[in-house]
Amino acid sequence: MKKKQVSIKSIATALNISVTTVSFVLNGKAEEKHISKEMTQKVLDYVKKTNYRPNQIAQSLRTGKSKILVFMVEDISNNFFSKLARIIEDMAYEKGYKVIFCSNENDDNKSEELIRLFNFRMVDGFIIVPSPGMQGVIEQLIEENIPVVLLDRYFSDLNSNIVIVNNDEAAYNATEHLIKNQYRKIGFITTDTSQTQMLDRLNGYKRAISDNGLVSSILSIPYNESSTQISRDLIYSFVADNPELDSLFFSTNYLALRGLESLKSDCDALKKNFGVVTFDDNEFFSICNPTITAVAQPLYEIGEELMKIMLNLLKKIDDKPQKIILNTELKIRESSKPKQLF
């Protein structure tokens, strides 16, 4: 009933040759190792007949390579990350790598635990959206010469490979866009984390505001509440308590979602000339009513750059650590249309 697993050894025994010969043939070293054409063919035929597949675990043990990458993000169910995951998945598979995804929830302990789980040894490389206190663990990985590429956020005093977008500039431009369209009191919704990408966005917003002689108005939502009713309520109160607000800039996708829910519950907010811009695009933004203006990150390019760097690291081509900064695109839609023409 139970089929015996076919191994190199079983092949060797069946053909009455040595495992070495089989291994050479399978690894395409027949010629180089002077295995005769007939022998080679015999092995190949038998392999095909028995549908032999090498045991990758054994290969990994011997070669030290697992052909597995880890893609660690904040939350794999977040649209931004899942879209990116798909892109990375495809690129990795094309190169013969499998990808294990995991969500660290921006929690340092979880991040470290996950990395320990992978044990530095069953994984060939890490693509990581780092949580704030991960610098030590990441340094450790780099020190041990394990390929690591970061994305989305960074550590300013860590010289690592990283792919990010022009957060500051993008936020500046998006804010200016609102200002150009006559919005004057622009609320900025962010979280209380020290994530660099969030700080950069905040900075961009602040610069644009002050460059235009306006006054900023910022709501910082506790990070751990950012996906709950509490954050909806906070946004609601923020808008209610600041009746002079004529627009909101959400600094990331999940905040936008909470915000839109909140503005929606205050039925009229969105209809009355109220401007909205958000970071991170979403397919649904073009079917919302009004459609939502968003800063779109170049997902495909991000994935491409990440994999380019990762593959180089895996090939042990070690350039200096690279810092890639990609450009975002402001997708202008109805939610930010000129105020007086609304």
Place this chain on the structure above:
Amino acid sequence: MKKKQVSIKSIATALNISVTTVSFVLNGKAEEKHISKEMTQKVLDYVKKTNYRPNQIAQSLRTGKSKILVFMVEDISNNFFSKLARIIEDMAYEKGYKVIFCSNENDDNKSEELIRLFNFRMVDGFIIVPSPGMQGVIEQLIEENIPVVLLDRYFSDLNSNIVIVNNDEAAYNATEHLIKNQYRKIGFITTDTSQTQMLDRLNGYKRAISDNGLVSSILSIPYNESSTQISRDLIYSFVADNPELDSLFFSTNYLALRGLESLKSDCDALKKNFGVVTFDDNEFFSICNPTITAVAQPLYEIGEELMKIMLNLLKKIDDKPQKIILNTELKIRESSKPKQLF
């Protein structure tokens, strides 16, 4: 510069004892194997000091278990699957399993290729959203006693573990809901695949329509076009060519997205008493305008059932293959409100 990896052997040598002893201690078998308290402590101390981590690859080779599961879906970037992925990820990690996600794009060749890539041996179990022609490969897995659980769709003549929802009934109820709310000409948007869940939904729709003496109106979109402009156009023409239509039922989330985009471009469609119901809920549905009525699948329960079955399979507890059918919930929102009252 390069730190030597600490192994059981290096520990044994350092402490001048045998690897067996170290292994016993590490596996908590000290007592059972009569290792003295002092020895045990000595090993534990050294292990802590050197920060030793076992090489999981070697463990896997020896034990035949990798603690890796594969979660194969149609497209990991699809909201339904990524939300589910997150749930499964969490449950699996809790039990010490890692999860490799992959997208088969509903393509049989890709599915098979992926399964071969995992090689039947570097993975402990598969959770699969099967593509139509995968039955053979799946039978093969089952035959080789590899844990497999299917979800979302099934093969009617394959006796496998499976978790699905009451598609037929759910579609019936959703259709009836529209009918109760005075919609009379309900279009059904589906794809041309033979995916069972889609057929079941179609069936439910048809039954409700005929039970109520109405006439059905179905648009089937070529599967491979289902995420392109073409499908938007098809839906657009469908609505335009059938002016008597007063509502649409989208049979899955990506079709709903295309449909809503399409209806949006036909600016007024959604405002004029036009009913919409869709399969698969989405966070954005409650901020759309009108908010969208949807059949919500119980993601958490699905994940829970999948993992429950998988863990049993992994424990070699072999019950009969189970077929779990979970109930959906119709989330009634504005897009299906009573027609005349609109």
Place this chain on the structure above:
DNA sequence: TTGTTTTACTAAATCGTTTTAGTACATTTG
């Protein structure tokens, strides 16, 4: 003829664990 090369293979070590089947000594039991 002797020595060197080339061809066609193979034995055995290795990767880092787990586990079976010991051993040597001490203690208990009948």
Place this chain on the structure above:
DNA sequence: CAAATGTACTAAAACGATTTAGTAAAACAA
């Protein structure tokens, strides 16, 4: 006091591949 049992350990095989360092025979060169 001999046999049985218990304690505290260890040697070595095994998992399934890769790879180094061979060997034996044939071919070629001097």
